Amino acid sequence: MYKKAGPLIQQVLQKGDEVWSYNCLVQDTYSPKWEMDVNPINYRIQPGFLSQSLGITGLLYWGVDRWNEDPWEDAASFKESGYTFPGEGLLVYPGADAGVDGPVPSMRLKWLRKGVEDYEYVEMLKRAGRGDWALSVIHSVASDWDSWTRSAEDLEGVRRRLGEELDRLEAEKSSIPPPKARRPHYPGRSQTNH
Numbered sequence: 001m002y003k004k005a006g007p008l009i010q011q012v013l014q015k016g017d018e019v020w021s022y023n024c025l026v027q028d029t030y031s032p033k034w035e036m037d038v039n040p041i042n043y044r045i046q047p048g049f050l051s052q053s054l055g056i057t058g059l060l061y062w063g064v065d066r067w068n069e070d071p072w073e074d075a076a077s078f079k080e081s082g083y084t085f086p087g088e089g090l091l092v093y094p095g096a097d098a099g100v101d102g103p104v105p106s107m108r109l110k111w112l113r114k115g116v117e118d119y120e121y122v123e124m125l126k127r128a129g130r131g132d133w134a135l136s137v138i139h140s141v142a143s144d145w146d147s148w149t150r151s152a153e154d155l156e157g158v159r160r161r162l163g164e165e166l167d168r169l170e171a172e173k174s175s176i177p178p179p180k181a182r183r184p185h186y187p188g189r190s191q192t193n194h
Contacts, residue, residue: 002145013055020058021046025085031145036075036087041152043111048118049142052135063089065103072097121162128169137161
């Protein structure tokens with residue numbers, strides 16, 4: 001849908017409004033998928049570098065706890081029109097089954113969180129005045145829905161570059177000596193030491 005709505009999305013962003021991406025089922029042949037049997041980078045690239053490249057500011061998913069009778073053993077959580085979508089709507093597991101109070105996060109949910117952290121690296125660089133540089137770096141691994149890396153090593157290499165730049169900027173900032181402390185001046189008072 002993003003491709004069809006391209007000009008409208010730019011209008012929304014220029015107004016200052018948000019654009020969120022959504023993921024469900026397997027609706028095309030090119031965008032990241034969030035099914036059980038896909039490469040983990042599918043979960044990480046969308047909320048992170050793809051969202052940054054496309055100006056997307058939020059992420060939506062329809063459900064995280066669509067459990068069948070035994071979600072720990074059977075990932076066929078969603079069936080539609082004779083098709084099974086393993087892991088669809090299933091990002092956490094029932095903790096009670098494992099003796100845990102509350103839900104147990106899946107690795108897929110943890111990969112989504114890594115993607116959100118990737119997004120934040122770019123945001124930090126934008127706030128530091130290095131946003132154009134950061135966006136040019138991430139375009140090598142995620143420029144649009146059709147063009148994104150399937151290589152975890154390439155993605156990690158880009159994240160490492162962003163992190164190194166953040167470290168450099170922080171070191172540069174901390175190497176600036178603090179301003180000299182000045183004694184306060186009180187009008188009408190003597191400025192002698194006591």
